[in-house]
Amino acid sequence: MNILKKIIKHTKNELKIKKEKTPIKELLKEIIKAPSNRNFRDVFENNPFVIIAEIKKKAPSAGVIRKSISIEKIAKIYEQAGAKAISVLTDKKYFDGNLDYIKEVKKYCSLPVLRKDFIIDEYQIYESRVARADAVLLIASILEKKVLTNFIKKIRFLNMTPVVEVHSNEDLRKAILSGTDIIGINTRDLKTFKINFSKAKSLIKKIPKDKFVIIESGIRETKDIDELQQLERINGVLIGTGFMEKNENDIIQFASEILNRFTNQ
Numbered sequence: 001m002n003i004l005k006k007i008i009k010h011t012k013n014e015l016k017i018k019k020e021k022t023p024i025k026e027l028l029k030e031i032i033k034a035p036s037n038r039n040f041r042d043v044f045e046n047n048p049f050v051i052i053a054e055i056k057k058k059a060p061s062a063g064v065i066r067k068s069i070s071i072e073k074i075a076k077i078y079e080q081a082g083a084k085a086i087s088v089l090t091d092k093k094y095f096d097g098n099l100d101y102i103k104e105v106k107k108y109c110s111l112p113v114l115r116k117d118f119i120i121d122e123y124q125i126y127e128s129r130v131a132r133a134d135a136v137l138l139i140a141s142i143l144e145k146k147v148l149t150n151f152i153k154k155i156r157f158l159n160m161t162p163v164v165e166v167h168s169n170e171d172l173r174k175a176i177l178s179g180t181d182i183i184g185i186n187t188r189d190l191k192t193f194k195i196n197f198s199k200a201k202s203l204i205k206k207i208p209k210d211k212f213v214i215i216e217s218g219i220r221e222t223k224d225i226d227e228l229q230q231l232e233r234i235n236g237v238l239i240g241t242g243f244m245e246k247n248e249n250d251i252i253q254f255a256s257e258i259l260n261r262f263t264n265q
Helices: 003-021 024-033 040-046 071-081 101-108 122-130 145-157 169-178 197-204 222-228 248-263
Strands: 050-055 085-089 113-116 135-139 161-166 182-186 212-216 236-239
Touching: 003 122, 024 122, 040 161, 050 071, 050 248, 071 101, 071 248, 085 101, 101 113, 122 135, 122 145, 135 145, 145 161, 145 169, 161 169, 169 182, 182 197, 222 248
Parallel strands: 050 085, 050 236, 085 113, 113 135, 135 161, 161 182, 182 212, 212 236
Antiparallel strands: none
């Protein structure tokens, strides 16, 4: 069984427990009381290039990246570094994430927050809104087109922004048909967790010009920025390990290098 299948199996088991503990009707009551969201989509409308900085303590591909973190400190560093949004990994078992991190991040910075997880059930969309997520990542490869389209409608109905992650031509086809405005090309193969920038080069040529395009995964040093600049057009990057493995000064320096490269082209 590959890593992705293991994660999905665990997520399904976890959802059974969550639904018994807190039924959807209880989540809906919380949503009614939830404060208004920050606009994630506007970040792309209002900036020539967007860095989405991710909070990720560990990953199957990298192992433990940071044993412990201060959410307050990292959120403030990311905002200071020039990030325009923050991605929060919420899977506990495989990424040591936590849904509660979203509220914490929003407490300490003014940036919109993307929930990044393996979303396979509408329950997770409702809990994302309760957790105060401003955007939700959907992985095209694990969702049928009809389900993907339905999830996007639910996310928008709850005043959040959908981001669809793709890895293949079939994923991209589903993403375009789903009506999403933001497409993330993940350079990491979720079955093997290996990086491949060449796949992004071929996919990006097929994306309509009215879509915002972000590149995810594998951006850790200067040579990776060189790879990015070979792409036809991108509106932003999502960086997790590449930031989390660095100290404060190096995060700021790396972010500055990326922004200088892409805003002065």
